Amino acid sequence: MSVLTERRPLGDNARAWALNAPAMIVIALLVAYPIGYSFWVSLQRNNLKRPRAKKFIGFDNYKALLSDQAFLSALKVSALFVLVVLGLTVVLALILALVLNERFRGRGLLLSLALLPWAMPGVVNGLMWRTIFDAKTGALNGLLSQLGLIDNYHAWLTSGTGAFGFTALAQVWNTLPFSVIILLAGLSTIPSELYDAATVDRAGAWQRFVQVTLPWLLHPLLIVLILETMNAFRAFDTIYVLTGGGPGDATTTIALLDVQTVLTFTDFGLGSAYAWVITAITLLISVGYIGLLYRKGNFEV
Amino acid sequence: MELNRRQVLKLAGLGIALPTASSLLSACSNDKSGAGSGDGSVKFEGWDYEAALVQKNLDRFTQLNNIKINYTPITSAQYVQKVVAEFTGGGGPDALYVYDDSLAGWVEGDYLQPLDGLPGVDEVYDAIYPGNAKAMTYQGKRYGLPYYTDSNSLTYNSGILAKAGILKPPASLEELEAQALKIKNAGLLQYPIGVPAQLSDTWWSWVWALVFASGGNMFDDQQAPIMNTTDTVVKDVFAWLQQAANKSKVIDPACLQLLPVPIDNAMKAERYAYTIGARYANRDYNDPTKSKAAGKIKMALVPSLDGQVHGTVSNTRLYGLAKDTEVKDNAFKLLTYLGGLDADKKPYTAQYWFLQRGLGFAYKSMATDPEIVASLKKFADPAVYAHLAEIAKPRNILGVPWYTEFETEMHKVVQGVLSNQTQPSAAVASLAQTAETLKKKYS
Numbered sequence: 001m002s003v004l005t006e007r008r009p010l011g012d013n014a015r016a017w018a019l020n021a022p023a024m025i026v027i028a029l030l031v032a033y034p035i036g037y038s039f040w041v042s043l044q045r046n047n048l049k050r051p052r053a054k055k056f057i058g059f060d061n062y063k064a065l066l067s068d069q070a071f072l073s074a075l076k077v078s079a080l081f082v083l084v085v086l087g088l089t090v091v092l093a094l095i096l097a098l099v100l101n102e103r104f105r106g107r108g109l110l111l112s113l114a115l116l117p118w119a120m121p122g123v124v125n126g127l128m129w130r131t132i133f134d135a136k137t138g139a140l141n142g143l144l145s146q147l148g149l150i151d152n153y154h155a156w157l158t159s160g161t162g163a164f165g166f167t168a169l170a171q172v173w174n175t176l177p178f179s180v181i182i183l184l185a186g187l188s189t190i191p192s193e194l195y196d197a198a199t200v201d202r203a204g205a206w207q208r209f210v211q212v213t214l215p216w217l218l219h220p221l222l223i224v225l226i227l228e229t230m231n232a233f234r235a236f237d238t239i240y241v242l243t244g245g246g247p248g249d250a251t252t253t254i255a256l257l258d259v260q261t262v263l264t265f266t267d268f269g270l271g272s273a274y275a276w277v278i279t280a281i282t283l284l285i286s287v288g289y290i291g292l293l294y295r296k297g298n299f300e301v
Numbered sequence: 302m303e304l305n306r307r308q309v310l311k312l313a314g315l316g317i318a319l320p321t322a323s324s325l326l327s328a329c330s331n332d333k334s335g336a337g338s339g340d341g342s343v344k345f346e347g348w349d350y351e352a353a354l355v356q357k358n359l360d361r362f363t364q365l366n367n368i369k370i371n372y373t374p375i376t377s378a379q380y381v382q383k384v385v386a387e388f389t390g391g392g393g394p395d396a397l398y399v400y401d402d403s404l405a406g407w408v409e410g411d412y413l414q415p416l417d418g419l420p421g422v423d424e425v426y427d428a429i430y431p432g433n434a435k436a437m438t439y440q441g442k443r444y445g446l447p448y449y450t451d452s453n454s455l456t457y458n459s460g461i462l463a464k465a466g467i468l469k470p471p472a473s474l475e476e477l478e479a480q481a482l483k484i485k486n487a488g489l490l491q492y493p494i495g496v497p498a499q500l501s502d503t504w505w506s507w508v509w510a511l512v513f514a515s516g517g518n519m520f521d522d523q524q525a526p527i528m529n530t531t532d533t534v535v536k537d538v539f540a541w542l543q544q545a546a547n548k549s550k551v552i553d554p555a556c557l558q559l560l561p562v563p564i565d566n567a568m569k570a571e572r573y574a575y576t577i578g579a580r581y582a583n584r585d586y587n588d589p590t591k592s593k594a595a596g597k598i599k600m601a602l603v604p605s606l607d608g609q610v611h612g613t614v615s616n617t618r619l620y621g622l623a624k625d626t627e628v629k630d631n632a633f634k635l636l637t638y639l640g641g642l643d644a645d646k647k648p649y650t651a652q653y654w655f656l657q658r659g660l661g662f663a664y665k666s667m668a669t670d671p672e673i674v675a676s677l678k679k680f681a682d683p684a685v686y687a688h689l690a691e692i693a694k695p696r697n698i699l700g701v702p703w704y705t706e707f708e709t710e711m712h713k714v715v716q717g718v719l720s721n722q723t724q725p726s727a728a729v730a731s732l733a734q735t736a737e738t739l740k741k742k743y744s
Contacts (some may be wrong), residue, residue: 015465048385048703049406050743135555136572152491158720244500247557248717248723263382264502265706266406 019039029119042272049266061273071274073249074257077164078233081253084168085175085232090224093179098213100180118177126241128139129170133157133242160250163243170238175231177222186220187213222293226286233282254278308676342369343397343632348377349399354657355645358650362638367630379500388412388623395626396635399445401436401617402504402708405700408439411521415442419633422446425641428648433663436617436695445619446640447663449654451579452615452693453510453603454685456586460597461489461574470601473539473608477575492553493571495547497561498719507577509614509696511538511692514603516611520698520733524740529733537606539718539725547721557716569594577603579616580686584659587680600681602689609721615693617663661690703739710735715730 010018045057065071099113117125132139135155144150157163190213198208236255239245245252245260254274262271303443352374358372372392375383381403387393393412400555403476407413416422425446426434453478455735457470465484481493486607494506505659512519514633516536521527528535553573556564564583567573569592585591586598603613620640626632643649651667654660667673677683698704714731723731 047702048389051410130558133558135553135558136567155553155558158554158722160556160722177543196491243558246500246713247720248713252713263379264709266382266385 021202024051037273038272041268044237044269046269046272047265048193058267060177062268062277064270065273065277069251070257071254074252077249078253078255079252081164081168081235081251082232084143084165085171085235086225086228088168088172089176089228092122092219093176093183093224094217096180097183097187098209100184114180117173118181119220120174122174122235122237123241125170125174126238127174129166129238130242133166144298153243157243158247160247163250167239167242170242171232171235174238175228179228182224183217183218190216210261218293222289223275225289225293229285229289230282233285243276312327317431323453327693341389341628341631342371343396343635344371344373344374344394345396345632345635346375346387346394348380350377351658352428355529357690358639358653362635366631366634366638368634370635370727372498375513380709381487384412385410393623393625395623395628395632397621399619399621401619401695402699402704403620404437404619405439405445405704406702407442407621408442409702410576411624413444415444416446416622416633416636417443421637421641424646428665428682429663430615430665430690430693431614432694433617434600436615436699437619438459439700443623446636447583447651448618448620448640449651449660450615450617450663450690451581452689453577453613453662454583454689456568456578456583456598456600458568458571458594458597459599460573460594461493462573464489471604472602474511474538476548476602476608478541478545478551478690479544481575482549484561485549486553490572490574491556493574494552494554494698495534495564495567496560497559497564497578498556498712498716499558499560500709500716501560502709503561504548504616504708505712505715506579506614508538508614508711510577510603511542511677513614515605515607515610516609518697520736524695524698524701526733526736529729534606535732536725536729537726542715543718544621544727546719547554554720557720564568568598571597579661580681580689584680598680600689602685602692610692612692612694613689615695617691617695631643655700656684683702702738703736703743704726706739707732707736 042061044054045058045060046054096114100107100114101190106211120128130282131137133156135141135153135158138153138156139157141150141153145153156166194212194216195208198212203211233252233253236259237255239251239256243251245256255278258271258274258278261267261274265271345359350370355374356372362368363370381400382397384393384397384407388407388410399407399413399443422443426430426443429447429452433447434443436450437443437447455470461484462468462470462480465480465487466485467480471480477494484490484493498505512535515534515538516533517528517538518534519526519528519535521531542552546554551557559567561578564573564576565585568576568582568586571594580600583598583600587595589595592598593638602610605611620636621637622629622632629663641648641649644720646668648662648664651664652660652670652673655662655667655673659676659680662668662673668683669688674683677686696704696709701707711732714723714728718728
C-alpha cells in the first residue's frame, strides 16, 4: 500500500522527454556527434598522411583560410556559381510555374516532363550533360552543326567561361523542378477572388502579377531561395563529373575543394574547417533571406 | 523488486539505445575478417584492375601453399581513400597494392612495415631496374616487392604518318610539331596530338615524361623547386605545349575534357596520330579485336627539346606488407609469390601479368626471356621497349608528404598553359610558389 502511495504519475513534460529520448539518442549519435566531432577535428592539425604531427591548434585552420589562395578562389567561384544558378533557377521556375498553373491540353504531360530532371541523381546528370557537351560526339555540337550555326565541332568545356556557364546550366536543369513544385503549390493557394477584384479594378496582367501573385509567392520564394542557395553552394557531383573543377580553377567550388582536401589530400583538419565555413555562410545567407522576405510575406496582403 | 514507471521507461530507453550504440560501435571497430581469425588466412586488397585474373593467380597460391587469401578488389578511383580509411579505423589489410606516390604517406602513417632482412628481398632488389628499386625505398628502407612498372613512350600511328609521307617518328619536339602540322595540312586529322588533360586524381605522366625526356626536372635532389630558377626545361616544355595547342593547333583543345580512357579509345579509332603514355597501352592499341589501328601503332622515345636522348618517367606499383599484420609470415609468403622470385628464381607473377595483359616488368632478366620477347614483339619493338626501361626514372618528390597537392596544382597550371590563359613563365613561377607554400605548410 505504501508503495502505491509513493508512485506519482509522470508529468506531461517528463513523459514527452521519456518518449522522445530514444529518438533523441539516435539523432545525437548519428547527427549531433559527427557534426560536433567535425568541429573538433577542424580545430586540429589532422592529416592522415602525418598522424604523428596531429595536434590541437585552436582556430589556426580558420585563420589560415584568410591567406589560402585556393580557398579564396573557390569561394569566389562558389559565390558566382550561386548567383548564376539561383538567378536562372528563380526566373525559370517562376515562368514554368506560371505556365503550369494555367489549364491547357497536355498540362499533365508537361508537368511530368518538367519534373523528370529532379529524379536524376547529380552524377547521372553530370554524365548526361558531359555526353551532350562532348567535343567529338556531343549532341550539342551535332545540333548546332546541323542547323548550320557552326562549321567545326567545339570543345565547350575547355574555356573557363564556357565550362562555368555550361556547368551552371547543368546544375539548373537538375534542380529546377523542385523550385517549380514549391512555386506551383504557392500559386494554387492564391484565392481567385483577388484576381477577380484586380481585374474589376482594371489591373493588367503585369499589375496582377506584381500586386497579387508576387506578394503571395514571397514565402514559397523564400523557401526556394534558401534551399537553392544551399544546393548551389554545396554543388559537387555535377561539377566533379563535368569538369573536375577545371579548366584551371574555373569551376573549383568550395565544396569541390573540400572533398579534394579531405579525400585526396587526406587533410581532415583543414577540410573540416572548409565544411564549417560552408555551413556558416549558408546559415548567414538563410538568416538574411528570412530577415528580408519573411515579414513581407502574404500576412501583410 | 518492484519497478516504478520511471525505472521501466529508463530500461526501455536503454533497450532501444544499446543495440543502436553497439551496432554503431561495432561498425567503428576493427574488421579483422581473415587477419587474426586463427586460420592464418591473409586479408589482401588491391585496386580492381583485372580482379578475375588476380583471383585466379591467388587460387594457385592457395593450392601451392595451403594459405587462404581473402582478396578484396577496390575501385581504383577510390583505392587510396578507402585504404587510408581502413587503416585509420584499425581494420586494414595484411598485404596490399601500393602506388609509388602513396608510399611515403603510408609509411609516415604507420600503415606499412619495411621488408629489409626478410628472405629473398635483397635478391629481388638486385634483379630489378634501379629506378624501380628507388621508387620502393623510403628513407633508406625497402617497403615493397614490384607488382608492375611502366615508363612513358611516344606512341604513334605509323599508318597515318605514312599517309603524310613521314617515315620515322620525331626525335625533337620541334619535329613532332612539324610532323603533326604536315598531317593536319594533308587533311588527315584536324588535331593529330592527344593527351589526357582533364583534372583528375591520377598523375599526368606525360608532363613528367616531356620534362625528363629533355633532361630537365622540377625539383633538385633535396626536393627544392628548380623549375623557376636553375632548370629552364620545364618553362621551355610549357612554351612548346602552348605553341602546339594554340599557335600551330596540333594538340586537340578537347584534351582538357579527356581522361586517359577516351584518349585510348581515340588512338584505337585512329582519331589521333600521337600520344604520350604508358608503354603497356600499346598492347591494347594493337589488338585487332579492340582496335581499328591494330598493327599500325608503334612506340618511340619521348621527343626532347634538343632532339637528344635524355630519359622518360617511370612509375612503380608495389606489394606492401601492413605494419600491424598478425599473419606476417603468411602475408610475406604471398608478397614473395606475387612480387618476388619463385623456387626456380623466376618472377612467376610478373611474367603472368606481362603475358596476360602486357604489364611492364621491373625484372631486368625478363627483357631477354624468349617467351617474353616473343609476346612483346606482337605489340612493340623490344629494343625500344627495353631502351625506355633503361632510361626511365621515377619522380624525385615521391617521398614528400605534399606530393599529391603539388601534382593536383600542376594539372591546373598545365591546363592554363594549354588553354592559353597562363604564360609559361607565370606557370613555372606559380608551381615554384606552390611547392614552397606546401613545404612550409608541412614543415
